[in-house]
Amino acid sequence: MLTAYKKAVQLVGHYVPQCRGLRWPVLAGIAKVESNHAIGRTIADNGDIRPRIYGVLLNGSGQGGNTTDFPDTDGGKWDGTANGERAVGPFQFLYVSSRGRRERREDHDGPATDRRAS
Numbered sequence: 001m002l003t004a005y006k007k008a009v010q011l012v013g014h015y016v017p018q019c020r021g022l023r024w025p026v027l028a029g030i031a032k033v034e035s036n037h038a039i040g041r042t043i044a045d046n047g048d049i050r051p052r053i054y055g056v057l058l059n060g061s062g063q064g065g066n067t068t069d070f071p072d073t074d075g076g077k078w079d080g081t082a083n084g085e086r087a088v089g090p091f092q093f094l095y096v097s098s099r100g101r102r103e104r105r106e107d108h109d110g111p112a113t114d115r116r117a118s
Helices: 002-015 024-039 095-109
Strands: none
Touching: 002 024
16 A cells, blocks of 8 residues: 555646645555555555455445435446445545546546555
């Protein structure tokens, strides 16, 4: 994951030029809280993480502390379920909140996904 944090800091200016000063320890801190740095998972050279990291289903059930029903926005493409939304990847992004970033990345290094470490 350290390699991914450092790569992300190097590339952030390409995707969000107005973002200056982001350092890898900030990303590491977020990933520590959200996924414990993907510990216990396999990270391939291309950044794919297996098994995938999914948050709780945000369906208002109370699981994971959520009490708000968050309707599905991706048809299960990114979070594996069309029954509602859930955060994905080591930073626990929601599809709807990172859609623009993902579209900008696709032309740089292949299909973009928040499930990858790179």
